[in-house]
Amino acid sequence: MTDTPTPDRPLKIGTRGSPLALAQAHETRDRLAAAHGLPGEAFEVVVIRTTGDRVVDRPLKEIGGKGLFTKEIEEAMLSGAIDIAVHSMKDMPVAQPEGLVLDCYLPREDPRDAFVSLLHAGIKALPDGATVGTSSLRRKAQLLHRRPDLHVVEFRGNVQTRLRKLESGVAVATFLAVAGLNRLGADDVPQAPIAPEDMLPAVAQGAIGIERRASDEGLGEMLAAIHDRATGERLAAERAFLAALDGSCETPIAGLAELIGDGRLRLRGEILAHDGSRCLADEAEAQIADGAALGTDMARRLLAQAGPGFFDS
Numbered sequence: 001m002t003d004t005p006t007p008d009r010p011l012k013i014g015t016r017g018s019p020l021a022l023a024q025a026h027e028t029r030d031r032l033a034a035a036h037g038l039p040g041e042a043f044e045v046v047v048i049r050t051t052g053d054r055v056v057d058r059p060l061k062e063i064g065g066k067g068l069f070t071k072e073i074e075e076a077m078l079s080g081a082i083d084i085a086v087h088s089m090k091d092m093p094v095a096q097p098e099g100l101v102l103d104c105y106l107p108r109e110d111p112r113d114a115f116v117s118l119l120h121a122g123i124k125a126l127p128d129g130a131t132v133g134t135s136s137l138r139r140k141a142q143l144l145h146r147r148p149d150l151h152v153v154e155f156r157g158n159v160q161t162r163l164r165k166l167e168s169g170v171a172v173a174t175f176l177a178v179a180g181l182n183r184l185g186a187d188d189v190p191q192a193p194i195a196p197e198d199m200l201p202a203v204a205q206g207a208i209g210i211e212r213r214a215s216d217e218g219l220g221e222m223l224a225a226i227h228d229r230a231t232g233e234r235l236a237a238e239r240a241f242l243a244a245l246d247g248s249c250e251t252p253i254a255g256l257a258e259l260i261g262d263g264r265l266r267l268r269g270e271i272l273a274h275d276g277s278r279c280l281a282d283e284a285e286a287q288i289a290d291g292a293a294l295g296t297d298m299a300r301r302l303l304a305q306a307g308p309g310f311f312d313s
């Protein structure tokens, strides 16, 4: 589709169906409509069910592999059933399938994790041996690194499901991205944002990306109008770091880049053993244009330090 979308021939925006995914799709629609002076009806939000949505009773790492939340959406784009797709960049593999490009990012939300508990104020306040719920290998390893006494149980499902699990006492605390809570307007959820120094977030946490077919140049121009350059610069460094680590969802990796003025960027990166017994961290700065190289170099340094078998324990 290269023509201007109209209510009769709307631009089809593909998304997962969770409340958070829908909020992100609606934000994308609203930004596109505003940037191009189009009515909201010139866009149609199309919900697509992914493997990750369908299988909710098993840990993500068991269902296996990359793109659990994206494969069906990308297929719909390649077949022409939808025109663009809105993704949480944190869930996106580092490379896109042939024929698709992902180079448009909305302004990034707060990248931090939040400590969420009905009973306790933060990680330090958790009683000895307490049970915490998370399905994130990164959060689990980071938590156990600081508090080896804690127990971690698998916690899948959307925000509402996880809060119900806290209420029923399956765990006394969990973690959620501040960005997701903000986008859902969930200010009633008891949450304490965690400083990146204490829990470095996932690569690309808080960022939304919009994917399209490479052949749709008109669409590329349309999306360029809502692209946030600073977010793109930060993610270039973070995703290069992830790519060089061969990061799949099966390895505990954290990374956060920040623009620090004077055309420079600072990247913090971290890799952990699954059981939290080891944590290797690094921090470095470069010109923004060299962000990707900064990420790649940092990954190589950390891997050399880690040695073989690091991720096995």
Ligand SMILES: NCc1[nH]cc(CCC(=O)O)c1CC(=O)O
Pocket: 088, 089, 090, 091, 175, 176, 177, 179, 180, 204, 205, 206, 207, 208
């Ligand atoms: N893996 C699920 C996922 N993907 C993106 C977000 C949050 C929003 C974001 O990071 O943009 C979440 C939930 C969470 O970690 O709390």
